[in-house]
Amino acid sequence: MGSFSGAIMRMESQGLTHIPASRNQGHRPRASRTQPVHRKSFKISILPQACLCLMLCLVMATGMVAVHQSDALAQGGDSAAIDPSASGAANAQAVPSTEESQKPATKIPETPLEILNGLGVFVYPLGLASVLVLWVTIERLVVLRRSRVIPQPFVRRFFDHMREGHLDPKTSLQLCEENGSPISIVFAHGLRKWGKPSVEVEQAIIDGGERQTSQLRKHIRVLNGAATVAPLIGLLGTVAGMIESFNTIAAKQAMGRTEDLAAGIGLALLTTAAGLLIAIPALIMYMYFAGRVDSLIIEMDGLAQDLVDLISAEGLADQERAARSTSSSSKSTEVKKPA
Template sequence: MLEFIKQGGPTIYPLLACSVIGLAVVLERLFYFFRIKNDNFRMFRKIEMMIAEGEITRAAHELKSERGPVAKIIAAGLAHYGQDRRVIEEHIRVAGEHEVHKLEKNLAILDIIASISPLLGLLGTVLGIIDSFNILSTTAGIAAPAQLSSGIAAALISTAVGLIIAIPAMLFYSYFVSIVDKNTKEMNKWSVELIDLLSYRGEKDVQI
């Protein structure tokens, strides 16, 4: 394995660093998205029933045990129950932006790795070819296969490693972006229902 790495040329080391960082990001994001997976429909309807029964404190306490961005924006709206609709909307919007930021955490790093890895592999290819031409030039065009092997190996290995890193990184990046989009749509959907629910209940309580 060490010999393989040595044959890859100087660009193999940043490529290995990219692989380690990329793997860490993928594992962290998979764990995070697994933890926030939730049945938002069931949760919202349960909270809706509690609000209808006037059990606001119980609903807020119930949300503390729930995970996911939708639970956070419901908690943010519920914390300002009875206030003006615009106030509720603003706090839900701020909470939603914060949750989107958490959903997108480290995805930019994965995108960069997917973009830069093939370029590093290509750089290794160019350097390897340059080494091969240098060997040929110093031997008047006649060189033993062993003399050319290091340059050719660097050219091929670095390119292969760059693609091996970039392809899974791009696939996971696209997968994570789809999860972010799905959660964002869920937040938007339930935010609208929550604002209508809290505003209606607040106005009803004021009239009583």
């Protein structure tokens, strides 16, 4: 006690026992203008919590409704099981549905005959397109043979005789007309301009070459047309089949039977598959024949240019000068030998 009272007396002597009025008054806070702001922030902080509580209440209410519905269904099933008359009626109603569910679904065609029957009316245009593609392919394979368009034995003998000077315009023209190949016909157009300027001979060969080019490209567009139209016919058949399938299912009220829907869609897609089976080979053969014709035309153009150099006025003049130079050189050698 003495030490404690002595410490207090020392604090009083040093002036440390003075306590502010605000502390002696029980820490009563002063009036401030910031108190309304604290109330507003408190209200704002409560809003998210209130929204969360409301959402939880809604979720709980929904769960309770679902539980009540499941209980009601369970009670209904128990009552139906207890009531024999109700169960008998339910079984009687369930028998037709099971019998209907056991009916065989629409079978997807597997054999060629079933596939043809599944195509319906679209089998006629697709069949016509397939026949055209097959016919044009076989015909062009025969016509575009290189040995038929540019027979090498004829071309080799013809140019050998032309360079040796064994053929005159009439004889050479007759040989080309008798041969009848596309390259001989092109040669014949140029031979009719024998001895004319090279421009006229080239123009005649160009005219004949254009006719032969059109003949070589004949019927190839049929393949391109079939490759374009066949998938469209197949797509049209698929759309028509889908419409018919959905109408049938709607009439039977069998939307729950997925096997009927799958079988109907599979049957409808047969036309698209058939169209693609026709279009893909047709497009491949079209590209093959187009490239073959281009290569043949390039080779024919080179041979025709060689003919122009032989029968044009400029070419004949060059040949005469070459012959004169050869004869003069031979004469000079003969004159030098006696000396």
